[in-house]
Amino acid sequence: MRTRIASAPGLVLVLVVSTLFCAFSLWAYVRADGDGDLSYARARDDALGAARTHVARLSSMDGTHVAEGLRKWRESATGPLRDELERTRGKSAEVLKEEGTTTRGTVTDAAVTQLDERAGTAKVIAMVRVAVEPRRGEATTDRKRFEAGLARTADGWRLTSLQAVPAKAN
Amino acid sequence: MTDEAEARLPEQHPGEPEPEAAPAPARRWRRWSTLAPSLLSAVLLLASTLLTVLTAGLHDSPAAGNKALTDTAATDRVTGEIRSALGRILSYSPDSLAATERDAKTLLRGQAAKEYDALLASVRQRVTDQGLTLTTQVVRIGVSHLSGDTARLLAFLDQTTRRDGEKATAVPAQLSVTAELDGGHWRITKLKAR
Numbered sequence: 001m002r003t004r005i006a007s008a009p010g011l012v013l014v015l016v017v018s019t020l021f022c023a024f025s026l027w028a029y030v031r032a033d034g035d036g037d038l039s040y041a042r043a044r045d046d047a048l049g050a051a052r053t054h055v056a057r058l059s060s061m062d063g064t065h066v067a068e069g070l071r072k073w074r075e076s077a078t079g080p081l082r083d084e085l086e087r088t089r090g091k092s093a094e095v096l097k098e099e100g101t102t103t104r105g106t107v108t109d110a111a112v113t114q115l116d117e118r119a120g121t122a123k124v125i126a127m128v129r130v131a132v133e134p135r136r137g138e139a140t141t142d143r144k145r146f147e148a149g150l151a152r153t154a155d156g157w158r159l160t161s162l163q164a165v166p167a168k169a170n
Numbered sequence: 171m172t173d174e175a176e177a178r179l180p181e182q183h184p185g186e187p188e189p190e191a192a193p194a195p196a197r198r199w200r201r202w203s204t205l206a207p208s209l210l211s212a213v214l215l216l217a218s219t220l221l222t223v224l225t226a227g228l229h230d231s232p233a234a235g236n237k238a239l240t241d242t243a244a245t246d247r248v249t250g251e252i253r254s255a256l257g258r259i260l261s262y263s264p265d266s267l268a269a270t271e272r273d274a275k276t277l278l279r280g281q282a283a284k285e286y287d288a289l290l291a292s293v294r295q296r297v298t299d300q301g302l303t304l305t306t307q308v309v310r311i312g313v314s315h316l317s318g319d320t321a322r323l324l325a326f327l328d329q330t331t332r333r334d335g336e337k338a339t340a341v342p343a344q345l346s347v348t349a350e351l352d353g354g355h356w357r358i359t360k361l362k363a364r
Binding site for chain 2 (some may be wrong): 037
């Protein structure tokens with residue numbers, strides 16, 4: 001009984017302190033996790049990462065596997081862009097097979113210019129270097145600048161539009 | 171808890187309802203009354219440590235460190251200043267060349283300043299001899315990274331060149347820009363053509 005009398009206040013104190021500490025840690029974690037800025041920042045990085053992947057994919061085509069390439073294009077798109085790709089599917093396949101050109105796009109730099117986290121939409125500008133290998137003739141490198149619209153889907157961010165930004169005519 | 175201690179207890183506290191020989195269930199209860207709070211405390215402390223580590227992870231994530239777009243005011247400020255800086259240093263005419271160079275001295279730093287000087291040296295002759303005019307307009311600009319006093323941006327430019335008596339032509343150009351905050355103003359430290 002001596003042991004019990006000696007240790008009881010100590011034990012109670014340790015228990016109270018650890019309970020308080022745990023409650024505080026939980027509160028701090030919940031607060032950090034629900035931080036609006038942090039979730040916005042995550043959405044921004046997710047959108048940018050997705051834009052880089054999908055813009056590169058839509059700038060690439062294996063001239064010997066056109067159907068497969070077009071399927072990848074459609075998978076990178078949603079909404080209006082996907083509808084358009086679906087609509088032009090047959091014609092695109094014909095033209096691309098005829099040409100047989102292989103292109104490989106690499107995004108060299110990109111930035112998010114607009115992000116509406118609640119609506120799940122974003123706008124990204126991206127610079128792409130495209131290696132072009134025609135069936136005949138010499139390989140060339142092309143540079144393209146794009147503005148892409150994105151929307152969040154159940155499978156992550158996908159492109160709703162992809163437009164080249166031309167130099168304004170004077 | 172020793173047998174000796176238990177045996178002596180009833181004598182010291184005659185009023186306690188403890189049975190004299192402390193049967194097995196009471197002993198077990200006493201052992202648990204020490205063990206359970208200790209275990210609970212250990213579990214709570216472990217959970218606290220885990221939560222603290224997770225919280226630190228959230229705060230230190232690359233997403234949290236990058237204020238591009240999350241800090242709207244700072245983002246607008248850096249895009250506005252770099253947009254204007256690029257327009258100024260990449261626009262010149264025979265009459266404004268000196269002013270452009272003066273602007274560049276304040277707006278550019280480090281590597282960007284050195285490269286710009288070399289670039290300008292190579293066109294200076296043509297600017298005066300051929301009446302060469304360059305006008306640069308930033309058509310799109312975005313911040314990819316912003317933290318404290320450094321920023322990275324991507325800018326799409328339209329550059330219009332005009333020579334005396336010739337028609338103007340606009341060409342697209344793109345720059346990855348690194349900028350540093352110096353004395354309350356953003357200065358370009360690195361330029362990379364894309």
